[in-house]
Structure formats: C-alpha cells, structure tokens
Amino acid sequence: MAFRFDKSLGRTVLFSVAVVSFIIAVYQTILQNSIGKNYTWYMVSFVCVMWFRYLGLDDKAAAKDTPAPHAAAAPKAGAKPTASRPKGKRRK
Helix, strand or coil: CCCCCCHHHHHHHHHHHHHHHHHHHHHHHHHHCCCHHHHHHHHHHHHHHHHHHHHHHHHHHHHHHCCCCCCCCCCCCCCCCCCCCCCCCCCC
C-alpha cells in the first residue's frame, strides 16, 4: 500500500506545532526571564511557519492559473454605451 501525503493535513499540523511551540517559548521566557535559553523553541516555531507558507505557495499558483469566470460580458466592438437610469424609477 502506497503512502500518500495529504498537504492540507500537513499544513494544519505545521501550523499547530508553530503555535504551540511559540506559546511554550513565550511562557518559558517569562518564567526564566531569558530569550537566549528559549531560542530553540522560537526557531522551531519560525521553521514551522516558513514550511507552512512554502506548502501554501502551490495552492496560490494553481489558483492564479485558472481563469475566474466573468459576471458581465464584454461589450461588442462599435456598440453604443447604454445610458444608466436613476435608481428607483421604472420604465413605462
């Protein structure tokens, strides 16, 4: 059986680890009054955020390549512009 990596689950886990490690780092910094002793926790958080963003780049590139449907059709060449009516008035 082949192992298949689910990218959205991986991104969720990375984000969760980043948040938890950052909270631990801040808590330990307050307790010990030293950022240097907790540098490793901050770097784990930073690396997880960077990896999280890197995995999201493929999704943005795929979304850019697909054209978005247009709600209004483009006017034909040589067509006269239509005059807009004031709102609230009906045609008779």
